[in-house]
Amino acid sequence: xxxxxxxxxxxxxxxxxxxxxxxxxxxxxxxxxxxxxxxxxxxxxxxxxxxxxxxxxxxxxxxxxxxxxxxxxxxxxxxxxxxxxxxxxxxxxxxxxxxxxxxxxxxxxxxxxxxxxxxxxxxxxxxxxxxxxxxxxxxxxxxxxxxxxxxxxxxxxxxxxxxxxxxxxxxxxxxxxxxxxxxxxxxxxxxxxxxxxxxxxxxxxxxxxxxxxxxxxxxxxxxxxxxxxxxxxxxxxxxxxxxxxxxxxxxxxxxxxxxxxxxxxxxxxxxxxxxxxxxxxxxxxxxxxxxxxxxxxxxxxxxxxxx
Numbered sequence: 001x002x003x004x005x006x007x008x009x010x011x012x013x014x015x016x017x018x019x020x021x022x023x024x025x026x027x028x029x030x031x032x033x034x035x036x037x038x039x040x041x042x043x044x045x046x047x048x049x050x051x052x053x054x055x056x057x058x059x060x061x062x063x064x065x066x067x068x069x070x071x072x073x074x075x076x077x078x079x080x081x082x083x084x085x086x087x088x089x090x091x092x093x094x095x096x097x098x099x100x101x102x103x104x105x106x107x108x109x110x111x112x113x114x115x116x117x118x119x120x121x122x123x124x125x126x127x128x129x130x131x132x133x134x135x136x137x138x139x140x141x142x143x144x145x146x147x148x149x150x151x152x153x154x155x156x157x158x159x160x161x162x163x164x165x166x167x168x169x170x171x172x173x174x175x176x177x178x179x180x181x182x183x184x185x186x187x188x189x190x191x192x193x194x195x196x197x198x199x200x201x202x203x204x205x206x207x208x209x210x211x212x213x214x215x216x217x218x219x220x221x222x223x224x225x226x227x228x229x230x231x232x233x234x235x236x237x238x239x240x241x242x243x244x245x246x247x248x249x250x251x252x253x254x255x256x257x258x259x260x261x262x263x264x265x266x267x268x269x270x271x272x273x274x275x276x277x278x279x280x281x282x283x284x285x286x287x288x289x290x291x292x293x294x295x296x297x298x299x300x301x302x303x304x305x306x307x
Contacts, residue, residue, distance in 0.1 A: 028055045043069070047079060054087050059128045062087040063159045088130035088160070096126045103135060107282050110289075112142055123152075130160055134283060137169050141176075142286035149173060164197060164204070165283045171207040172287065175214065183211045191220075199227055200276060202234045203284040209237065213244055221245075233272035235262060235293040243300050256301070263294045 032052035038045055046069055053062035066084045073080065091097040103118035116139050122132045133152045140148030153173065160166045167186060174183040187208045190197055198205050205227065212219045228237055242255055262269060269290040277285050 025056065028052045032056060039065075043073065043077075047077075047083070050083050050087070054083065054090070057092050059087055059126075060155070063128070067159055091129070092126055096122050096129070096132075099125070100131060100135075103132075104282060107135070107138075107285055110286060112139065112286065115139055116143065116145075116148070119148075128155055128159075130156075134160070134165060134169075137173075138283055138285075138287065141169065141172060144176075164201075165280065168201065168204050168207060168284070171211065172203070175207060175210050178214075180211050180214045183207065184215050184217060187211050188217070195223065195227070199230070200279055201284065202231065202237055202273075202276065203288055205234070206237050206240060206288060209240055209244070232258070232262065233269055235259065235269060235290055235297075236288040239293045239297045239300065243296070259297055263290075263297060266290050266294065 032049060035045055035049040035052060039049060040046065046065065050062050050065050050069070053059075053065065063084070066080060066087060070080050070084065091100065099118055099122040103115055103122060106112075106115035106118060115135070119132055119135045119139055122129070123136060126132065133156050136148050136152045137156060140146065140152075153170075156166055157170065161170075167190070171183040171187055174180060187204075188211075191208060198208065205224075209224075211217075228234060228241065231237070238255070238259060242252070242259070247255060273290070
């Protein structure tokens with residue numbers, strides 16, 4: 001199954017590449033040199049230059065140019081988005097596509113050490129690939145390995161900053177570093193403009209709660225509570241709220257009893273999380289988990305008993 005997935009990814013990449021690249025490497029190398037001398041003079045020429053960068057497997061240069069064009073262009077051009085997606089996610093080698101398929105399987109199995117080995121092997125073969133870069137940051141958060149994050153964060157923020165996954169990771173990195181200013185600015189802005197983003201992502205909601213608490217900023221707790229009530233399986237969020245927010249005696253007892261019942265069957269919680277994990281392509285898996293939430297809940301109950 002992994003090889004079939006990898007083969008599909010490779011074929012898809014080749015189709016998108018061959019759709020605009022029918023000339024030889026030598027032809028494109030010559031054309032790129034000529035177009036670089038004229039960069040910025042013509043939108044159409046810059047489009048051709050981006051295509052040339054992709055065909056020559058110069059991913060970072062392609063993404064840099066495409067990001068510049070998307071920010072500066074006064075008109076929307078579908079070709080920019082298509083080229084951006086090709087430059088970001090195309091695998092140049094079937095071997096790397098197979099490595100990525102194996103990597104995702106290890107992540108789904110929560111085999112973090114094996115996943116780290118795969119992501120490092122993939123990045124060694126195809127550096128600056130969006131999916132591999134995001135996975136490296138994910139594993140850095142899961143394994144609390146700052147080197148994995150540091151090596152990939154700058155490039156990701158330069159080229160993928162507008163994607164929700166990257167925004168969520170950036171918020172968590174800032175929170176973990178106790179530098180919450182940027183996290184609060186982004187999360188508060190997102191909350192005020194698009195609350196729906198929070199409705200299907202526990203990791204994003206928990207980051208928002210953490211940032212609000214660390215900065216003691218006021219929040220729309222009624223709206224937040226409504227979203228949380230829709231997700232009884234969000235145990236990480238619910239344990240955080242139990243620890244940090246005031247409950248009446250009756251409401252607290254009700255919440256504790258509910259969480260005890262939920263934690264009695266971790267397999268059920270995991271199955272409930274599957275839909276969210278699949279929706280987000282497993283990019284949030286491992287950063288928070290039912291096991292971590294249960295450990296926090298058990299510690300909170302011990303503290304309560306000794307008070």
